[in-house]
Amino acid sequence: MASKKKTPFDSVKVLEQIEEKFEMFQILNEEGKVVNEDAMPELSDEQLQELMSRMVYTRILDQRSISLNRQGRLGFYAPTAGQEASQIASHYALEKEDWVVPGYRDVPQIIWHGLPLAQAFLFSRGHFQGNNSPEGVNVLPPQIIIGAQYVQTAGIALGLKKRGKDTVAITYTGDGGSSQGDFYEGINFAGSYNAPAIFVVQNNQFAISTPRDKQTKGKTIAQKAVSAGIPGILVDGMDPLAVYAATREARDRAVAGEGPTLIETLCYRYGPHTMAGDDPTRYRTDDMDTEWEKKDPLVRFRKFLEEKGLWNEEKENEVIEKAKEEIKAAIKEADDTPKQKVTDLMEIMYEEMPYNLNEQYEIYKEKESK
Ligand SMILES: Cc1ncc(C[n+]2csc(CCOP(=O)(O)OP(=O)(O)O)c2C)c(N)n1
Ligand SMILES: [Mg+2]
Numbered sequence: 001m002a003s004k005k006k007t008p009f010d011s012v013k014v015l016e017q018i019e020e021k022f023e024m025f026q027i028l029n030e031e032g033k034v035v036n037e038d039a040m041p042e043l044s045d046e047q048l049q050e051l052m053s054r055m056v057y058t059r060i061l062d063q064r065s066i067s068l069n070r071q072g073r074l075g076f077y078a079p080t081a082g083q084e085a086s087q088i089a090s091h092y093a094l095e096k097e098d099w100v101v102p103g104y105r106d107v108p109q110i111i112w113h114g115l116p117l118a119q120a121f122l123f124s125r126g127h128f129q130g131n132n133s134p135e136g137v138n139v140l141p142p143q144i145i146i147g148a149q150y151v152q153t154a155g156i157a158l159g160l161k162k163r164g165k166d167t168v169a170i171t172y173t174g175d176g177g178s179s180q181g182d183f184y185e186g187i188n189f190a191g192s193y194n195a196p197a198i199f200v201v202q203n204n205q206f207a208i209s210t211p212r213d214k215q216t217k218g219k220t221i222a223q224k225a226v227s228a229g230i231p232g233i234l235v236d237g238m239d240p241l242a243v244y245a246a247t248r249e250a251r252d253r254a255v256a257g258e259g260p261t262l263i264e265t266l267c268y269r270y271g272p273h274t275m276a277g278d279d280p281t282r283y284r285t286d287d288m289d290t291e292w293e294k295k296d297p298l299v300r301f302r303k304f305l306e307e308k309g310l311w312n313e314e315k316e317n318e319v320i321e322k323a324k325e326e327i328k329a330a331i332k333e334a335d336d337t338p339k340q341k342v343t344d345l346m347e348i349m350y351e352e353m354p355y356n357l358n359e360q361y362e363i364y365k366e367k368e369s370k
Pocket of ligand 1: 173177206
């Protein structure tokens with residue numbers, strides 16, 4: 001029988017010691033009670049109400065987007081319910097001049113950063129005007145290539161640093177995205193150059209149907225920060241106060257020249273992966289859904305605010321009505337936008353039409369004029 005060889009160095013223990021350090025950061029528990037008073041972010045009553053309003057609004061936007069998609073009035077749509085704290089509270093920690101580099105599920109963050117709703121709907125329909133963000137709205141189009149936004153963010157953040165800006169670039173990917181090469185390249189590059197980037201992994205437990213435990217042997221995704229020599233934090237992604245505090249801290253350090261942070265938000269998407277037809281009942285159990293719904297970010301934040309006398313049914317209904325009206329107006333605006341033409345695509349691609357496309361350009365111009 002082989003005896004256990006004594007080694008001069010216990011690498012397994014080192015790993016265990018690192019892994020156990022990544023405990024979940026939480027401020028507000030499932031009952032809406034503050035469990036970490038020292039970490040409470042400095043937010044005024046109005047700011048707390050605004051954060052709640054945005055989460056409620058975003059939940060309605062998700063419900064309406066799902067219906068509009070089913071009616072054939074939207075195209076690509078990746079549901080967001082369950083991820084409001086992770087998305088909205090992290091975004092709320094930013095400043096207007098910061099850059100937001102979203103994945104396909106991160107449309108709410110770019111809307112709250114200033115992308116008009118009608119344009120978000122045009123993006124869903126694959127219309128080029130959906131990606132043409134207004135001047136001063138520092139957002140990139142939602143990335144479809146899993147993880148690619150991490151590399152782009154490292155570059156944008158380095159650019160901001162070189163220009164001496166006091167701003168950051170934030171990006172979002174998922175648990176699946178954290179297995180991509182681009183993920184490692186992005187955090188590593190940004191770390192090397194101390195670039196002001198915030199890398200968020202929204203760990204919603206699944207990459208389409210692939211469960212989180214198939215992504216990595218690591219106990220957490222946050223610990224991957226160690227390999228890049230940057231801070232990493234595991235956050236309760238259903239707790240808006242914890243997500244806000246972690247992101248704000250990452251932003252403060254980034255603008256102070258201290259480099260990037262990796263934030264893993266533990267969360268859950270209630271709906272399907274996208275509206276293209278996956279069936280979550282094939283890869284998730286009802287029990288799992290129920291367990292996560294108990295952690296709902298809106299429920300716990302509502303309890304917290306009601307306790308402080310800052311929220312009630314009337315306020316919530318006002319937000320719901322406002323959201324419904326604005327969504328209705330925005331979908332009309334999207335409907336009224338002229339359909340995209342082949343010549344539009346050619347024109348926005350080239351300042352001067354290449355000679356070999358001239359002929360095609362003329363053919364389409366002719367067709368479209370009829
Ligand atoms: C490079 C690349 N590979 C595969 C896909 C197909 N794909 C689209 S979404 C997805 C799962 C991503 O899961 P995760 O990163 O956890 O994000 P979530 O959708 O859960 O928010 C995959 C594999 C893709 N878009 N890009
Ligand atoms: Mg996922």
